[in-house]
Amino acid sequence: MRKGFVYILTNYKNSVLYIGVTSNLVKRIYEHKFKLDDSFTKKYNLAKLVYYEVFDDIKSAIEREKQLKNWHREWKINLISDFNKTWKDLYESII
Numbered sequence: 001m002r003k004g005f006v007y008i009l010t011n012y013k014n015s016v017l018y019i020g021v022t023s024n025l026v027k028r029i030y031e032h033k034f035k036l037d038d039s040f041t042k043k044y045n046l047a048k049l050v051y052y053e054v055f056d057d058i059k060s061a062i063e064r065e066k067q068l069k070n071w072h073r074e075w076k077i078n079l080i081s082d083f084n085k086t087w088k089d090l091y092e093s094i095i
Contacts, residue, residue: 004061006068008051008080009041014087017076018046021065023058029091049090051080 005025009018009032018041022028031037033047041047055061068076084090 001057004055004058006053006055006061006064007049008068008076009046010048010050010087011045012048014048014050016044016046017073017080018044019065019068019076021058021061023061025052026095029094033091048087049094050087051083052090052094 002023005022005028007020007022007025007029009020009029010016020028020041029047029049032041035042035047053061053064055064068079071079080087
């Protein structure tokens with residue numbers, strides 16, 4: 001079974017949040033960073049990885065993604081801040 005990842009991206013102003021799910025975190029964040037697809041993240045320049053979670057299977061990751069998408073913005077901000085106090089880009093730490 002494949003691992004799963006939930007991640008949160010933002011822009012350089014930390015003003016827009018995007019929650020995604022993938023089975024290959026490094027590859028997916030690379031795609032966002034280099035705008036390799038036409039998507040919400042490309043439109044709003046969301047390429048800064050500020051949060052992620054690792055799961056033993058993709059199904060659990062999808063369930064968590066749905067949960068987080070239903071959270072209030074304030075809860076998401078607190079989650080990110082607890083995990084990554086300075087909201088630095090975590091991409092370098094995962095490659």
